[in-house]
Amino acid sequence: MKIIGVDIGGTNIDVVFFSDGKYRHIMTLRTENIDNICEKIQETVSIMDVDAVGIGVAAWLKSGSIIHAPNLPSPEAPLNLRDALDVPVFLDNDANCFAMFAHEILGHASLLAVTVGTGIGSGIIVNGEIYRGEGIAGEIGHWTTGRSSRSDTGKQENLRCRCGGKDHLECYFSGWALEQKYGKSVKDLMAENRNFIYETEGFDDFCRAIANAVMLLDPSAVVFGGRIGMQFDAKILENRIYCYLMRGFLPRIEVLKDEIAVAKGACILAASSML
Structure with a gap:
């Protein structure tokens, strides 16, 4: 079987x-050039005689429809691509596709x-299968931090998220x-200071969120990826996250250093859906 996997993220689109x-x-x-992808994918599908296409997209989905895509300039583009192709197209959240590849x-x-990466997402594997809930399971990037109640200054931080x-x-x-x-990309900031990401005030919020998710789900492992996440040091993550967990229930902390993991997971999505 020949398959095309597409990762439509908030900054880059990868095709595998x-x-x-x-x-x-x-x-x-x-x-930002997302509207040009349909023609390129159509050409690739035709030339390579592709059987199916899988798409991992940075969006909230329900029953195959995009409900909200706050980090995409053109949220309808993935659906336009699905409608334009003459082969079966399967759509899922990008973090779910990452989870499929990590599981495999x-x-x-x-x-x-x-x-x-541009945003924060997560995919949940339970007994070898993706858990989707009603469509937004795993959206830890949109958990509230409680910053306003923890502020030492008494000021209400309550920053506005792209999702609204x-x-x-x-x-x-x-x-x-x-x-x-900071006025620079995280890539540039980490090139200047390799420990930058761990010194941000948000890093502890992030580790607390992961620990809370672990206490809720009790997974055997937490796997990190994405263009920013793949640069993490697993030991630093482990030390910080374990501070908030019970000693008898510490999952493995792993970092998957693969820029195209989501696109590969989209291939797995399409292949499994064709069976």
């Missing part, structure tokens, strides 16, 4: 070709797969929030 058990990275585009290569029956909510984790630790605060 899968055949005979091997993945090949075809192209990377800027998400790491083998954990239960895991929490966390992506940190207030005081969400993404407001303090996502790629978009850090770039907005």
